[in-house]
Amino acid sequence: MSEQPSQSDASQHPAIPNPATQNHDGAFVRFLRATEVDTRLLGMIGALLLIWVGFHLYGHFVNGFGAFLTPRNLWNLSVQTSSIAIMACGMVLIIVTRHIDLSVGSLLGFTAMIMGVVQVWVLPQFLGLGHAMIWPITILAGVITGALIGAFQGFLIAYLSIPAFIVTLGGLLVWRGASYLVARGETIAPVDQTFALIGGGPYGTIGATGSWILGAVVSVAIVWLLFNGRRQRIRFGFPTRPMWAELLIGGVGIGVVLGAVNVMNSYPWPKGIVRRYAAENNIVVPDGGLFISHGFAIPVLVAITVGIAMTFLATRTRFGRYVFAIGGNPEAAELAGINTKKMTLLIFTLMGVLTSISAVVASARLKSATLALGQFDELYVIAAAVIGGTSFAGGIGTIYGAILGALVMQSLQSGMVLIGFDSAIQQLVVGCVLVLAVFLDNLYRRNST
Amino acid sequence: MADVANNSENPNTATPLVAMKNISISFGGIHAVDNASVELHPGEVLGLLGHNGAGKSTLIKILSGAYAKDEGEIFVDGKPAIINNPRHAKDYGIETIYQTLALADNVDAAANLYLGRELLTRWGTLDDAAMEAETRKVMNRLNPNFTRFKDPVKQLSGGQRQSVAIARAIHFNARILIMDEPTAALGPAETAQVGELIQQLKKDGIGIFLISHDIHDVFDLADRIAVMKNGQMVGTAATKDITEDEALGMIILGKCPPQATPGPGALAD
Numbered sequence: 152m153s154e155q156p157s158q159s160d161a162s163q164h165p166a167i168p169n170p171a172t173q174n175h176d177g178a179f180v181r182f183l184r185a186t187e188v189d190t191r192l193l194g195m196i197g198a199l200l201l202i203w204v205g206f207h208l209y210g211h212f213v214n215g216f217g218a219f220l221t222p223r224n225l226w227n228l229s230v231q232t233s234s235i236a237i238m239a240c241g242m243v244l245i246i247v248t249r250h251i252d253l254s255v256g257s258l259l260g261f262t263a264m265i266m267g268v269v270q271v272w273v274l275p276q277f278l279g280l281g282h283a284m285i286w287p288i289t290i291l292a293g294v295i296t297g298a299l300i301g302a303f304q305g306f307l308i309a310y311l312s313i314p315a316f317i318v319t320l321g322g323l324l325v326w327r328g329a330s331y332l333v334a335r336g337e338t339i340a341p342v343d344q345t346f347a348l349i350g351g352g353p354y355g356t357i358g359a360t361g362s363w364i365l366g367a368v369v370s371v372a373i374v375w376l377l378f379n380g381r382r383q384r385i386r387f388g389f390p391t392r393p394m395w396a397e398l399l400i401g402g403v404g405i406g407v408v409l410g411a412v413n414v415m416n417s418y419p420w421p422k423g424i425v426r427r428y429a430a431e432n433n434i435v436v437p438d439g440g441l442f443i444s445h446g447f448a449i450p451v452l453v454a455i456t457v458g459i460a461m462t463f464l465a466t467r468t469r470f471g472r473y474v475f476a477i478g479g480n481p482e483a484a485e486l487a488g489i490n491t492k493k494m495t496l497l498i499f500t501l502m503g504v505l506t507s508i509s510a511v512v513a514s515a516r517l518k519s520a521t522l523a524l525g526q527f528d529e530l531y532v533i534a535a536a537v538i539g540g541t542s543f544a545g546g547i548g549t550i551y552g553a554i555l556g557a558l559v560m561q562s563l564q565s566g567m568v569l570i571g572f573d574s575a576i577q578q579l580v581v582g583c584v585l586v587l588a589v590f591l592d593n594l595y596r597r598n599s600t
Numbered sequence: 601m602a603d604v605a606n607n608s609e610n611p612n613t614a615t616p617l618v619a620m621k622n623i624s625i626s627f628g629g630i631h632a633v634d635n636a637s638v639e640l641h642p643g644e645v646l647g648l649l650g651h652n653g654a655g656k657s658t659l660i661k662i663l664s665g666a667y668a669k670d671e672g673e674i675f676v677d678g679k680p681a682i683i684n685n686p687r688h689a690k691d692y693g694i695e696t697i698y699q700t701l702a703l704a705d706n707v708d709a710a711a712n713l714y715l716g717r718e719l720l721t722r723w724g725t726l727d728d729a730a731m732e733a734e735t736r737k738v739m740n741r742l743n744p745n746f747t748r749f750k751d752p753v754k755q756l757s758g759g760q761r762q763s764v765a766i767a768r769a770i771h772f773n774a775r776i777l778i779m780d781e782p783t784a785a786l787g788p789a790e791t792a793q794v795g796e797l798i799q800q801l802k803k804d805g806i807g808i809f810l811i812s813h814d815i816h817d818v819f820d821l822a823d824r825i826a827v828m829k830n831g832q833m834v835g836t837a838a839t840k841d842i843t844e845d846e847a848l849g850m851i852i853l854g855k856c857p858p859q860a861t862p863g864p865g866a867l868a869d
Contacts, residue, residue, distance in 0.1 A: 387733045467725040469718050472707070476715055479706035479754075486666055486702045488687035488716040546706035 185396040191540050191595060195555045199562065206566035218569045222418035226445055229415070230351040230516065232554075232561040233450035234259075234509045235528065239535040239553035240461040241505035244498050246536055247478040249545035250308065250315035252499070254322030255506050255532055258300055259525030261326040263510040266293040267339030267520030270346060286346040293507045300326070301503015302496060309495035323529065331522060340519030350515030351448035353424045359416045362446035366412035370405040377401050416444040450512040454554070457508065462550045474498065478546030534581070535560050538588040542596075559584075615678040617642050617807040618694070618776050623662060623672035632658040634831040635672075635864050640776065640807040645798060647822030647839070648811045649851055655831040656811050657699075660778050663809070664696040665689035676776075687716070693775035697782055699811075701765040705754035709746075710735040712753055713768045738767045742797075759790045766797065770806075777801060778809045783817060795821055815844055815851075829854045832865025 183190060203219055211217035218224055238255050245252045270289040278284060300322075307318045341347075348355035357365065377397055384391045392400075420428070420443040428443070429436045465471035477484040477491050485491050509528075514520045539556030541548030563584060567577045616639040625633045633655040640646050648656045661667045663674065665686040674681045676692045683689050689696070696702075703712050710731040719727040719734070732749055739746040743763040748756060753764055762785065769777055779798075783791040798808060798821050812818050818825060819839050827834040827850040834850045837860035846857040856862040 383729045387729045389729070389732070463725075469720070469726065472711060472715075472718060472726060475707055476704035476711070479704040479752075480702070482700075483702035483704050484715070486664075486686050486696070486698065487704070488665075488685065488690060546704075 185393050186400060187392060187396075188400075191552070191592075192555075194591075194595070195539070195552065195559070199555065199559055202559065202562050202566060206562075206570060210570050214570060219566055222414050224565065224569065225414050226418040226448065228558075228561060228565055229451045230448045231565060232558050233351075233448075233454040234513045234516075235531050235535055235561065236454045236554045236557040237457045237505055237509045237512065238502075238528065238532040239539065239557045240457055240550050241498075241502040242532050242536040243461075243539070243541050243548040243550055243553045244465065244474050245315070245502055246533070246541045246543060247474055247546060247548045248495065248498060249478060249481070249543075250495070250498075251533070252304075252315065252319045252322075252502055253529050253533075254304065254319040254326060255502065255509075256525040256528035256530075257323045257326035257330070258297065258503065258506045259510045259513060259528055260522070261300070261330040261333070262293045262297045262507040263514035263520040263524050264330040264333045264339065264522075265296050266290070266510065266514060267342065268333060269293075270343045271339050271341070281344060283345070285343045286349075289343065289346060290511055293510055294504055297503040297505075297507025297510070298500050299503070301506070302500040304503070305496040305499025308499065309492040315499075327526075334520075334522075336522050338519050338521045342515060342518050342520070346511075347515050347518050349449050349453065349511055350513070350518065351450045352516075353420045353445060355449045355515075356445045356447060357449070357452070358446045359444035360446075362412045362416055362444070365447060365452075366409050369408045373404045373408070374401055412447075415447050418445045419443060420445065450516065453508065453512060457505065458550055458554050461505075465550055470494075470497070475546055478548075480546075531557075531560055534585045538585065540592060542592075559588075614641070616640060616675070617644075617677065618663070618681075619675040619678075620659070620663060621673045621675070623659060623669050623674075625658060625662060625667060625670045631831045633662070633669075636828065636831070636833045637672075637863070638826050638833065638836070640809060642775075642805045642807055643802050644824065645802060645808045645810055645822045647818035647825040648809055648828065649815065649818060649825055649847065650828035651851060652813075654828040654851075656828050657780060658831075659828065660696075660780060660809055660811060663689065663776075664694060664778055690716075690772070693773065694778065695769035695772065695774035695776070696778040697765050697769045697780065699781040699784060701761055703753045703761060703765060706752045708732075708752060709739065709749055709756075709764045709767075712764050713738065713771060715768070717772070734771075735767070738771050739763065742767050743793075758785045759787070762786060762790065762794075766794075770801065774806060776807050776809070778811070780811045781813065782810070783812070783814070791817075815847055819844055819847070827851055829865050833863030834865045834867075835860040835862040837861065 183193075207217040207219035210219060238259070242252060242255070266289045269292045270285050274282070274285045274288060304315075304318050304322055307313050308315045377400065381391055381397060419425075422440060425441050425443055426436065428434075429441060434441070465474065473484065473489050473494055476487070476489065477494060481491060510525070513524055517524065535557035536548065536553045537543070537556070538559055539549065539552030539554070541553060560581065563581055564577060567580060572580070619637075619639045621637045623633055623636050624631065636655065636659055638646070638648075638659070648660065650656045658667065662669045663683065665683045665688050668684055674683055676694075681688075681692055683692065683694075686696075704715055707715075710728065713735050714731050719730045721727045721730075736749060739749075743760070746760055746763060748760070753761055756764070762782075766782075782794050786794065798810070801808060810818060810822055822839050824836060824838050825842075825847060826836045827847065829851065834854045835856040837847075837850075837857070841859040842857055846860075849855045849857070850860065854865055854867040856866045
C-alpha cells in the first residue's frame with residue numbers, strides 16, 4: 152500500500168518512523184509483504200536461533216564442547232518443552248480474554264496425583280497389574296478431574312464475578328494442598344508401563360520410519376494448505392501471493408519439518424537400552440553397535456497435536472473468534488450477543504483439560520506422581536505465552552507464538568544447565584529475559600500500528 | 601395497541617412497528633426510566649431528546665436488549681416481544697449503532713460485521729472468505745473509499761469505524777434501527793453522509809430511533825421527537841409542528857407546547 156490513499160489514517164496514528172517504509176520500500180519490506188509472513192514470528196525464530204547458537208558457541212569455546220546443537224540435546228529439549236507448551240496453548244486464550252490462571256502448576260500436580268492413585272493404587276486391584284485398560288481409564292480420570300476443576304474456577308470467575316487472579320491464586324494453594332492430602336505427601340510410583348510411554352524415553356518414541364512417515368504426511372499437509380488457501384483467494388477474487396512466495400513458504404516449511412525429522416532420527420538409543428532390546432528380541436548386535444533412532448518422542452507429538460487443534464480452535468471456529476472479540480472489547484462482544492460468561496466458563500474448562508494432558512506428560516516422564524510436580528509451572532506457562540506475544544491488554548495472542556515462547560524458555564533453561572550456570576543465575580536470566588521480551592514486544596507494537 | 605392519541609398527529613394509522621409501554625428500570629434506587637412509553641412507525645425517524653442522564657440511552661438499551669426492564673411491555677408489530685438480551689433484539693430485527701460503536705477492536709471489518717452470526721462452511725468452521733467477500737460488497741455500497749479489509753478496526757479512522765458499525769446494523773435486514781449519537785464523532789462531510797443514509801433507510805420502511813444531544817441534527821432528520829427528562833417522558837411532537845425553542849423548553853423545563861402530546865413527565869400548568 153502506498154502512502155497516498157491512507158493519508159487520513161496516517162494522520163490519526165503515529166506513523167512508522169522508518170524512512171525505508173515511508174518512501175520507497177526496501178527489498179526486505181517487499182519480501183515480507185509478498186510472503187505475508189508475520190514479522191513477530193520471524194523475530195522470535197531469530198531470537199531462538201540466537202539463543203541456540205549462542206549456547207553452542209559458548210560451550211564450544213569456554214567448555215571445549217558445544218553440547219547445545221547436538222541431536223541428543225535437541226531431542227531432550229523437545230521433550231522438556233512439551234508439558235509447558237501444552238498448557239501455554241490454553242493460557243493464550245485465558246490471557247487474551249483478559250484473565251489469568253495462576254493455578255495451572257498446582258492443578259497439574261493435583262491431577263497427576265489423582266492419576267497416580269487411580270493407576271497405581273486403585274485399578275490394579277480390579278484389573279490386575281499391567282492391564283491394557285489401565286492407561287486409558289487413568290487418562291480419562293485425569294482429564295475429567297482437570298475439566299471439572301477448570302469449570303469450577305471458571306464458574307466462580309464468570310458467574311460470581313470473582314477476579315480470575317484471586318480465584319486461581321486460591322487454586323494455586325488449594326490444589327497443592329489437596330494433592331498432599333490425596334496421598335499424604337507420598338510419591339506414587341511406578342506408573343503403568345504403557346502410560347509411561349507418553350512421557351517419552353527411548354521406548355516412548357515412534358522410531359526412524361515412523362518419524363519419516365510423519366514428516367511426509369506433514370509435508371503433504373503443508374502443500375495442501377497452501378494450495379487450498381490460494382484456491383479460496385482466487386475463488387473470491389482476493390489478491391494472491393506471488394508464486395515464488397508460495398513456493399518459498401512451502402519449501403521452508405517442508406525443509407524445517409524434514410530437518411526436524413532428521414535431527415530426531417540422528418539421536419540413537421543408549422547402548423544399554425539397545426543391548427537389552429536386542430536380547431529381548433533375539434537380535435545379534437553387530438560389532439560397531441546397533442544404531443536405533445529415537446525419532447519423535449510421544450510427548451512431542453501430543454504437544455504438536457494440541458498445538459494444531461488449538462490453532463484450529465482459535466482461528467477457524469466461532470469459539471476462537473469470540474475469544475478474540477471478547478479480549479478486544481468485552482462490552483462490544485456482549486452487545487453483539489455473545490454469552491461472555493459462558494465463554495469464560497468454557498475457556499477455563501479447556502485450560503483444566505490441557506493442564507490434565509500436561510499432567511499426563513509430566514508424570515509419565517517422571518514415571519511417578521510427586522508432590523512437587525508442576526511447581527512454578529504457572530510462571531513458565533504465563534511467561535511462555537507472554538514471550539510468544541500474548542498481550543495482557545487482551546485480544547492479542549497466537550498459539551504458535553506461545554509454543555515458540557515455551558521453546559525459548561526451555562532453551563534458556565537447558566542451555567544454562569548445559570554450560571554449567573547454577574540455578575541462581577538461571578532464575579536471574581530467565582526473569583530478565585521475560586521482562587526484556589515484553590519490552591521489545593511493546594516497542595514492536597508501537598511501531599507497527 | 602391502537603393508540604388513539606397518537607393517530608391524530610401521525611398519518612400512519614397502521615400498527616406501530618414497535619411500541620414500548622410503561623417501561624421502568626431503576627439502578628440502585630434511582631429511577632433511570634420511569635413509566636415511559638414510546639411508539640415508532642415504519643419509515644419514521646423518531647428523535648429521542650433529553651439532557652445527559654434523562655434516560656434516553658437507558659430506554660433504548662432496554663429495546664436493544666442490553667438492559668432488562670423492571671416493568672412495562674414491548675410490542676413489535678403489535679405482538680408482545682420478549683427481549684432479555686441483545687440476541688433476542690436482533691431476532692426481532694432491532695439493530696443498534698452505539699455511541700461507542702461497540703466494535704471488537706482487534707479483529708477486522710468482516711469479523712465485526714458478522715460478530716455473533718458468523719457464516720460457517722459445511723464443516724462448521726468459519727467461512728472467512730465468504731464473510732470478507734460479503735463485507736467488501738456492503739462496504740463498497742456504504743463507503744466506496746474503504747479498502748482496509750485486513751486491518752483490525754482499531755487501526756481505522758473514526759469515519760471508517762463508523763461505516764463498519766453502520767454496515768453491521770443494516771446488513772441483516774434490520775427493521776428497527778437505533779442510532780445512539782450517530783454523528784458525535786464525525787466531521788461535517790461524514791455527518792451529511794449519515795443523513796443521506798437515514799433518508800434512504802426511511803424509504804425502505806425502516807423505523808429509526810435517533811438519539812442525539814444536537815437539536816439541529818434532530819430537527820433536520822427526525823419526523824417526530826420524543827423528549828425525556830429525569831427518566832420520564834415529557835411529551836412527543838411532530839417536528840414540523842413545533843419550533844426548536846419549544847423543543848428546548850421541553851428538554852430544559854419539561855414544558856409541553858399545546859401542539860405536543862404531553863406525557864407523564866410534562867410540567868403541570
